[in-house]
Every structure is written in C-alpha cells, then in structure tokens.
Amino acid sequence: MHADTLAVHGAHGPDAATGAVAPAIHLSTTFERAADGTLPHGFLYARDANPNRAALERVLTTLEGGAAAAAFSSGQAATMAVFQSLAPGDHVVLPESVYYGTRKLMDQVFARWGLTSSCVDMRDAENVARALRVESRLVWMETPSNPLLAVADIARIVELAHGAGAVCAVDNTWATPVGQKPLALGADLVMHSSTKYLGGHGDVMGGALVARADDDLFQRVRTVQTAGGAIAAPFDCWLVVRGIKTLPHRVRVHTANALAVSQFLESHPRVEAVHYPGLSSHPGHAIAARQMSAFGGMVSIQVRGGRDAALAMKARVRLFTRATSLGGPESLIEHRASVESPDSGTPENLLRLSIGLEHPDDLIADLDQALGP
C-alpha cells in the first residue's frame, strides 16, 4: 500500500469495544490480569507498553518499512537510547554537520561514559572509511543535515559501516519516512524527532527509533526505553498518530513551497547562498535525487553582509515567525549560530527557514520585503 494509505490506517482500526473510529486515549498505568495470571490484552504496566504507544510504534514501523519501533518522550531521548545501547570504549562516527544537540550529547554526556567519537564531513563517504576503527560500533548519519542541508550517501556509508562491523543509524527527522527510507538503503536504525513533521503542528514533543530487524541491537534499545522510562505519554502518542495521518499530504506541500522559496532566494542579489537539496545547484542534489522521494521543507540561506545583515533581515519578517524548531504549519525563521554552541561552525550569516503550509507567494513576498530593495 501507498504511504498515504498506511499513514491513515497503519496505527489502528475502529475500536473493537465501542466502534469509535478515532482512537481513545488510555491513561491507565496498569492492566488487569486474568484469573490464570495471563495478560489477555498483552499490556502489563504503562512504562513497558501502552495502547497509544503501541499504535504509534505500529504506524512508524509500517511507514519506515521496519520490523519494530520504540517511541520516546523527545528526539533527544531516542538518540540517547542509541548511545546508551553501546558500551564504554566503543567508537562512534558522527557527521560534522549534525543537529548540535546530538554533538552536545556525545561531547558532554557520553564522552564521560567512555564513548569515543570522530566527526567527519559525510558529504564525501570516503571520510567515513578513513574514520572507522576496530572499536567503531556506530555510524550516525543525518541527511539532509541540520542546519546546512548537507547530503550524505546512505547506501555507501551503510556499506562502509557494515564492512567495519559497525551499525548505521540515520536521523530521518528532516526527510520524514515520506521523503526518505533509510532502512531500505540498508541502515539498521532510523531516528525521528516526532516533535517536528510527524507531530506536524508544533504542539507535542516526541522521539522514535525504528529498527530494520528486531535483533539484539533493537532489544538493547527497547530495554533502555522500558527500563529507563523516557517514554512518550499516551496523549503525546495520540497527537503524533493523528499528525501522521496527514503527513504525506503535508510533506508534499512543504516540499513544493520550499522549492518555490529556494528558487526565488537563489536569484535574489542579497542572498549569498541557498542550501536546499531540491535545487540542481546543491552539491548533494544528485545523491538526494537518488535516495529521496521528496526534498522536504527545510531551507537555509546565507545573507550577503554577514551576521548583522542576517539579523536585520530576520528582524523585518512579518509572516514568518522568529522561533526555533520546524515541521509545523507556520513558517519559522531562526539565526542558528545564536542558539548553537560557539564552536558549532555554523556561519554567522546563516538563517534557517522551516517552510510551512502557507501559500508560497505570500512566503516569497514576506522574504522579499525582509531582504529589502
């Protein structure tokens, strides 16, 4: 079946007990045992599993084409679960261009727990080959990356990771399962901040991991989830399940809008560079076109005139909202260097745009007036 259909039907059918078409929210923390001690509905205690979380994990598994999924209270909790599934002394290869919070977790939390890491420019897969060591256990990818939209070749990097005895996890937050299917390209795990496009309305925090196989790696992740307890709450799961029903439609509009905005910005004299993998001028366009079916709604630009010019443009927007995060209906604009750590390397003249669901002409008109004559 197509993603449009799976997104609508992949979590649940009508409720067997009541006929309700929309799902209930199950707040119960505990579940009744039968007289013989068995659990007729398979649920024991809400930290282990809950009907709303099970429904969300089901639809995510289906959409990503995996074997199992685990839903967490945030994207960062999902990323932590992957790092926590490793052992002291293990080595991780990370991309240079990566969500700054992922780097922060590795440098400020997991380095103290004995993980070592190397950051490489994954736009060239051979840099991964050079960074792999005998103790490498994980290659973490993020493509397209936050905030530079760097594109990495998933199939090639998976091949290199597997050849060195490491697993490969891909942060698929920006592409969504509608735009990119890392598991089909050989990746072992897909990570999502469901706070973004999956929830889709800027009103819920969540994270998820989807595994290609229900193997030892996934069981370690499941243990971190259920024993550690950074689980997604029932209402949060319910909201993400609801968001996912319209995900394919939203991604199509986000993508069409982002392409229109990028094409406009690319020809604007006050814009030094536009980073969007859907543009044929993007250095990773050929790889993106091969491994993505939609280029997504995220665009970064570098404004001529440096930091001051970028901040001035950001101050002039009227329709865009000056706020962090992404993936909701409202278009957002953010000066990334201001929110990242000073050593993140993000250019000072870079503005990150989360292109929303407004009409593209209105978005372009706002950016045009904000850039000035």
Ligand SMILES: Cc1ncc(COP(=O)(O)O)c(C=O)c1O
């Ligand atoms: C690519 C990417 N991965 C992970 C995260 C972290 O997710 P969360 O904020 O849900 O913890 C973000 C948040 O912006 C992100 O953009």
